[in-house]
Amino acid sequence: MNFSTSEENYLKAIYHLQEEDSTVTTNALAEKLATKAASVTDMMKKLSAKGLLNYTPYYGFSLSAEGKKIALFIIRRHRLWEFFLSQKLGFSWGEVHQLAEELEHVSSKKLIDRLDEFLGFPPYDPHGDPIPDGKGKLAARENFPLVLLPINTVGEVCQVTNQSAEMLELLKHKNIGIGTRLEVKKHFPFDQSIELKIKTRTVTISEQLAKNIFVIHE
Amino acid sequence: MNFSTSEENYLKAIYHLQEEDSTVTTNALAEKLATKAASVTDMMKKLSAKGLLNYTPYYGFSLSAEGKKIALFIIRRHRLWEFFLSQKLGFSWGEVHQLAEELEHVSSKKLIDRLDEFLGFPPYDPHGDPIPDGKGKLAARENFPLVLLPINTVGEVCQVTNQSAEMLELLKHKNIGIGTRLEVKKHFPFDQSIELKIKTRTVTISEQLAKNIFVIHE
DNA sequence: TTAATTTTTTAGATTTGTCTAAATTTTAAA
DNA sequence: TTTAAAATTTAGACAAATCTAAAAAATTAA
Numbered sequence A, B: 001m002n003f004s005t006s007e008e009n010y011l012k013a014i015y016h017l018q019e020e021d022s023t024v025t026t027n028a029l030a031e032k033l034a035t036k037a038a039s040v041t042d043m044m045k046k047l048s049a050k051g052l053l054n055y056t057p058y059y060g061f062s063l064s065a066e067g068k069k070i071a072l073f074i075i076r077r078h079r080l081w082e083f084f085l086s087q088k089l090g091f092s093w094g095e096v097h098q099l100a101e102e103l104e105h106v107s108s109k110k111l112i113d114r115l116d117e118f119l120g121f122p123p124y125d126p127h128g129d130p131i132p133d134g135k136g137k138l139a140a141r142e143n144f145p146l147v148l149l150p151i152n153t154v155g156e157v158c159q160v161t162n163q164s165a166e167m168l169e170l171l172k173h174k175n176i177g178i179g180t181r182l183e184v185k186k187h188f189p190f191d192q193s194i195e196l197k198i199k200t201r202t203v204t205i206s207e208q209l210a211k212n213i214f215v216i217h218e
Numbered sequence C: 001t002t003a004a005t006t007t008t009t010t011a012g013a014t015t016t017g018t019c020t021a022a023a024t025t026t027t028a029a030a
Numbered sequence D: 001t002t003t004a005a006a007a008t009t010t011a012g013a014c015a016a017a018t019c020t021a022a023a024a025a026a027t028t029a030a
Helices: A005-020 A026-032 A037-049 A065-087 A093-103 A109-118 A165-174 A207-211 B005-020 B026-032 B037-049 B065-087 B093-103 B109-118 B165-174 B207-211
Strands: A053-055 A061-063 A143-145 A154-160 A181-188 A193-198 A201-205 A213-217 B053-055 B061-063 B143-145 B154-160 B181-188 B193-198 B201-205 B213-217
Touching: A005 A026, A005 A037, A005 A061, A005 A065, A026 A037, A037 A053, A061 A065, A065 A093, A065 A109, A154 A165, A165 A207, A193 A207, A207 A213, B005 B026, B005 B037, B005 B061, B005 B065, B026 B037, B037 B053, B061 B065, B065 B093, B065 B109, B154 B165, B165 B207, B193 B207, B207 B213
Parallel strands: none
Antiparallel strands: A053 A061, A143 A213, A154 A181, A154 A213, A181 A193, A193 A201, B053 B061, B143 B213, B154 B181, B154 B213, B181 B193, B193 B201
């Protein structure tokens, strides 16, 4: 089945709100979509009639199994485009979201599967959010060495191997610790050093150091 | 200014019809867009009010300078996406058009300029049609050696250098002559030989031969 | 547990793009 | 040059998605 841009935006928004609360209210959704409660009710009836929602008037709604499946495919499209924009076209972290909002509504499954392949089946988007695979499955959140974090992508430091005093001194000097959120800005091929952005600071670290820092996407 | 998908489709269709006839009729446009004459008239009033058309009721219309400029930018988006789909995602000549129809309506100028750069500023799309540059200029139609024709791209043989009897014999055998339309399917890195599609046939030619065949896009 | 407040839904209007059917204008034919 | 045919426009209706204002239901507070 095929859905309008508006229907897709509603499904996606409901999915995201459900991550926090399993049942979503009319007002919460209206705020998220920058629209009015009355408009939400209208759309809920429509999506409900299509079997994408469990909806009890006055008591909120949640995605049906089918609705959730569709939402995940929309999110898949969104995050793959974000990855493309960031990695291939060099857009910054902040710019990709808005553009992906538009691209995500081009719904050809074949296009998205080819794009996925072209990008090397990335498990996370530049914001660190997992990208549903061709079957709608989300990658489990795993940690991996900082050197594998793609350009323009955000990670959170979760582990540091090699706890020598020398290394800890260096980390402290650069103000990097467990929980630090950092974004990879550049890889220098000459020495494999990496330029990071931490909040507003720009920091360069050696390959040796990067290999010992583990991050999770976030 | 920003335009709806529908307005963009009308502008593009008028541009293409104008290539054949400088003034476009209501019925011709209705047929091209698979819609009704009455709908066309409605839209003509709207585009006319926006200054994109020269419109005399009952006497057809043509794009204003501004309308033409916008049409060229839509065509730029369309053809760049076609090139991307063909060259990067491996879609065939026949598949790219429909997908590009959807992608072309994502209108961020920055996105398209970055895509253009990423693709290496291609002057022609896979159908051989020229891609307007960032200023809306179309490449002049030039001939170049077959070896430079990108994968999944159509060219028309327009010149054959080295007119030795041996070469002409080979060309005749492969049924290639001036005016032959061919599509490049594959480059084999091992010997630089090229696999072509000519109508429904698949033909392989050597690098040596390909260097002597000149084509124009289209 | 009743009244006040908040949330949600309904009713009716609006905009965009489309349609059919009727009216108008132009073009072609007798 | 008048009439018939074809093309175009107008008028009025409809579907999708939205809005405001009013009504209905649920929640909270006295």
